[in-house]
Structures are given as structure tokens and as C-alpha cells.
Amino acid sequence: xxxxxxxxxxxxxxxxxxxxxxxxxxxxxxxxxxxxxxxxxxxxxxxxxxxxxxxxxxxxxxxxxxxxxxxxxxxxxxxxxxxxxxxxxxxxxxxxxxxxxxxxxxxxxxxxxxxxxxxxxxxxxxxxxxxxxxxxxxxxxxxxxxxxxxxxxxxxxxxxxxxxxxxxxxxxxxxxxxxxxxxxxxxxxxxxxxxxxxxxxxxxxxxxxxxxxxxxxxxxxxxxxxxxxxxxxxxxxxxxxxxxxxxxxxxxxxxxxxxxxxxxxxxxxxxxxxxxxxxxxxxxxxxxxxxxxxxxxxxxxxxxxxxxxxx
Numbered sequence: 001x002x003x004x005x006x007x008x009x010x011x012x013x014x015x016x017x018x019x020x021x022x023x024x025x026x027x028x029x030x031x032x033x034x035x036x037x038x039x040x041x042x043x044x045x046x047x048x049x050x051x052x053x054x055x056x057x058x059x060x061x062x063x064x065x066x067x068x069x070x071x072x073x074x075x076x077x078x079x080x081x082x083x084x085x086x087x088x089x090x091x092x093x094x095x096x097x098x099x100x101x102x103x104x105x106x107x108x109x110x111x112x113x114x115x116x117x118x119x120x121x122x123x124x125x126x127x128x129x130x131x132x133x134x135x136x137x138x139x140x141x142x143x144x145x146x147x148x149x150x151x152x153x154x155x156x157x158x159x160x161x162x163x164x165x166x167x168x169x170x171x172x173x174x175x176x177x178x179x180x181x182x183x184x185x186x187x188x189x190x191x192x193x194x195x196x197x198x199x200x201x202x203x204x205x206x207x208x209x210x211x212x213x214x215x216x217x218x219x220x221x222x223x224x225x226x227x228x229x230x231x232x233x234x235x236x237x238x239x240x241x242x243x244x245x246x247x248x249x250x251x252x253x254x255x256x257x258x259x260x261x262x263x264x265x266x267x268x269x270x271x272x273x274x275x276x277x278x279x280x281x282x283x284x285x286x287x288x289x290x291x292x293x294x295x296x297x298x299x300x301x302x303x304x305x306x307x308x309x310x311x
Contacts, residue, residue, distance in 0.1 A: 003302035036292065043286030045279060054286065059250035060267075062275075067283035069290055071251045075261035076294065078168055078254060079243060080236040088229060091180050095187035096213050111188060117181035126242035134165030134246055137173075142258055151155040161258030169257040171247040175239055179232045186228045190221040223306050230302035234295055240265040264291040 046067060047054060057068030094114065098107050127240040143163040149156040162166050194217050202212040220227060248260025249270055262270075264287045 039285055039289040043289045044283050045282035045288040058253045060281050065279045069287055071253050071264050072264045072267045074253055076237055076263040079172045079175055079263060080233055082172035083236040084233050086176035087183060091183035091187055095191055098188050099191040100209055114181045115185050118185055122239060122242045123202040125174055125178050126245035129210050130245040134170055137170055138163045138165035158256055159258050160256040166246055166248040166260060167258045168261045171243050174242050174246055175236045178237050183228055183232045189302040190224045191217055194220050226302055226305045230298055234298050237295060238265060240269050244269050
């Protein structure tokens with residue numbers, strides 16, 4: 001083949017490659033736009049009927065066709081942030097141990113075990129929570145704790161609830177267990193990406209392990225840390241089956257940590273197949289739109305934080 005033919009084939013290959021990449025990006029954006037439009041159109045009857053009251057009221061009554069998203073929204077945010085608060089320090093601790101203190105012959109097998117835990121289906125965590133953790137928690141933590149509290153005190157109101165183990169707190173614990181391996185695995189990869197010279201320089205200047213981790217390693221990968229935190233929160237906010245099994249599935253606003261509640265995902269999973277009225281179905285679809293907006297807001301905040309780190 002002549003040189004001109006080679007150049008022509010190369011140009012055509014480059015054109016096809018660019019066209020394929022553009023098509024993939026366009027298809028993704030089109031799918032996203034289609035999802036948003038479908039949720040907006042499907043949920044419009046509920047949004048039109050209730051207006052802003054849909055977001056600020058907690059009444060959910062299919063009999064009278066009155067629906068409010070406040071209970072599931074608060075439950076979603078409460079369980080997501082509680083799970084993140086429990087999982088984040090443990091995930092960082094696991095990652096630091098594997099990269100800084102664990103013997104090399106043990107670090108890799110433990111890291112593989114952590115990654116395997118991250119791949120366990122959520123329904124398995126939900127079944128474990130329902131049949132193992134919830135009964136144990138109710139018998140050994142919730143009931144003894146409630147019995148020791150003075151009736152009417154702030155602590156009694158904070159931990160009030162039926163001692164059956166199905167509540168906001170136990171759902172948050174299950175979510176924390178679910179996102180912990182994922183966050184720990186990604187944190188480990190982030191910490192391993194720190195150049196050896198940077199780590200050795202910190203220790204060479206006399207830093208302790210705590211100082212090296214908190215003042216050198218974590219700041220070096222802080223942009224990645226923000227991304228991992230937001231991705232872990234996003235997974236916790238959108239989890240369905242594990243939470244459905246153990247949160248109690250009460251539509252009202254949660255009144256305590258040990259009170260039953262619901263999330264957006266658990267409400268949709270419980271009721272979508274049984275929704276017969278147009279307004280009921282539209283309200284569930286509108287809940288999906290609200291969950292999409294919450295997840296989008298979390299990712300937007302993450303992008304804003306990452307952008308601020310560049311300046």
C-alpha cells in the first residue's frame with residue numbers, strides 16, 4: 001500500500017474512532033435525559049395535585065389518595081449520613097492499616113477479602129440484618145438500653161421505639177457494613193498511589209505514622225478522598241433491598257433513632273407493584289424523581305468541592 005493510502009486509512013480510522021466516542025457520549029446523555037423526562041412526566045400528576053406540599057408533608061395514605069414525601073426523604077438522608085459517619089473512619093482505618101502497618105504477606109490476602117465483601121449482593125446483607133443482626137440488637141442493645149433510660153428524658157425520646165431491631169439505626173448499620181468494604185478498597189488504592197518518595201520523606205523528617213497519614217498521605221490524595229466519600233454516600237442513599245428488610249417501613253417522619261421509618265427506595269420497592277390508582281403510581285414515580293435530584297445534588301457538591309481544591 002502506498003504512503004497516501006496508509007494516510008487515508010489512518011484518517012478514516014481516526015474519524016471512525018471519534019465518531020464512535022461521540023456516539024457513546026451522546027447515547028449516555030440521551031439516556032440520562034430520557035430518564036429525567038420519564039420521571040418528570042410520570043410524576044407530574046402527583047406534583048400537580050400536591051405541589052410543594054408533596055415535599056414537606058409526611059402523610060402517606062393510599063385510601064384517601066394523600067401522599068407526602070417528607071417521611072421517605074428524611075429517612076433516606078438520615079440513614080445515608082448515619083451510615084457514612086459510621087463507615088468513613090473505619091474505611092480509612094482499614095486502608096491505613098493495609099498500606100502502612102500490615103505485613104506484606106498478609107496485606108494482599110486481606111485486601112482481596114475486603115474486595116470480595118464489596119461484591120456481595122445487597123440482598124444478602126439485608127437477610128443477614130433481618131435474621132441475625134436485628135434480633136441480636138433488639139435483645140442485647142435496644143431493650144437493655146431503653147430499660148435503663150428515665151422516661152421523659154431527652155435520651156429516652158432519642159432512643160424510643162419498639163424493641164424489635166427494625167429501625168433507622170439498624171438500617172444505618174447495615175448500610176455502613178455494605179459501603180465499608182467498597183470505601184476501604186478504594187481508599188487503599190488511593191493511598192498506594194502516593195509516591196514512595198513522598199512517604200519516605202515524611203518519615204525521614206521525623207514524622208510519626210499518624211502525622212505522615214494525616215498531614216502528608218491524606219492531603220496528597222484529598223481530591224480522591226472527596227470522591228470516594230460522595231460515591232459511598234450515593235450508594236447508601238440509593239440502596240433498596242437491604243434497607244427494606246430492616247428499616248420498619250413506616251411512612252411517617254422518624255421520631256427517634258430506634259423508631260421505624262422508610263426511605264425513598266424502600267417505599268418504591270414495597271408499593272410499586274401494588275399501586276393501582278393513577279395518583280398513587282404518580283407519587284411513587286415522583287419519589288424516584290426526588291431521589292434522582294438528591295443523588296444529583298450529592299454529586300454536584302462533590303464536583304464543587306473538587307473544583308475548589310484546584311484553586
